[in-house]
Amino acid sequence: MKLRGLYAITDSQLLAGKFLPYVEAALEGGVTLLQYRDKSQDASRRLREAQSLAELCARYKTQLIINDDAELAARLGVGVHLGQTDGPLTPARTLLGRNAIIGSTCHAQLELAEQAAREGASYVAFGRFFNSVTKPGAPAADTALLEHARNRIKLPICAIGGITLDNAAPLVVHGADLLAVIHGLFGADSTQEVTRRARAFNALFASA
Ligand SMILES: Cc1ncc(COP(=O)(O)OP(=O)(O)O)c(N)n1
Ligand SMILES: Cc1nc(C(=O)O)sc1CCOP(=O)(O)O
Numbered sequence: 001m002k003l004r005g006l007y008a009i010t011d012s013q014l015l016a017g018k019f020l021p022y023v024e025a026a027l028e029g030g031v032t033l034l035q036y037r038d039k040s041q042d043a044s045r046r047l048r049e050a051q052s053l054a055e056l057c058a059r060y061k062t063q064l065i066i067n068d069d070a071e072l073a074a075r076l077g078v079g080v081h082l083g084q085t086d087g088p089l090t091p092a093r094t095l096l097g098r099n100a101i102i103g104s105t106c107h108a109q110l111e112l113a114e115q116a117a118r119e120g121a122s123y124v125a126f127g128r129f130f131n132s133v134t135k136p137g138a139p140a141a142d143t144a145l146l147e148h149a150r151n152r153i154k155l156p157i158c159a160i161g162g163i164t165l166d167n168a169a170p171l172v173v174h175g176a177d178l179l180a181v182i183h184g185l186f187g188a189d190s191t192q193e194v195t196r197r198a199r200a201f202n203a204l205f206a207s208a
């Protein structure tokens, strides 16, 4: 499967009280990958919500990725996204199997991406590209990095951090295969607006 398009990421605070309707609205507009990102320690809620997302994703034929937690991903038979402090990729690959999607945070460092590729990552994620409400302190990346990564890394390239419909187009032009978005997608006033935004993000790939 070609990993290209919108990568929607959930946020438990932003989606409080509208979690499933907003996620379904995004799926309705078209989502290549959906990441369940919940930074709480509430294991039973995490399991319950991740199971609901797995059912929803199955209906929409979207791939589900669990942030941080390879054990939960293994339990659900889905993919995982691991940051630099979330544990090594190689055991996660062994646990999840060769077909699982495993993503790796590489900040603004090509060396991290090359290492992730050697260790069996399915895609590499660079960011943050713009100011992010969700993660203001993340290290900054720029479009030149995408061009270098395009030439050196033979894996799908994901861009993240402060991405909105107003600033996303150059990222695709400079080589991003996946646009990972929280606020720019789910910070909308209605489910209809979430669907519209998802469609508009996907349209950027159709025209690139
Ligand atoms: C697609 C994608 N890219 C980067 C991240 C960030 O991962 P990490 O650095 O582990 O930070 P947290 O998201 O865990 O706070 C991501 N989750 N997804
Ligand atoms: C989770 C995350 N990781 C980042 C990184 O740079 O690695 S930026 C980020 C937040 C993405 O949310 P938003 O689209 O609301 O900015």
Ligand SMILES: [Mg+2]
Pocket: 067, 068, 081, 082, 083, 086
């Ligand atoms: Mg993490």
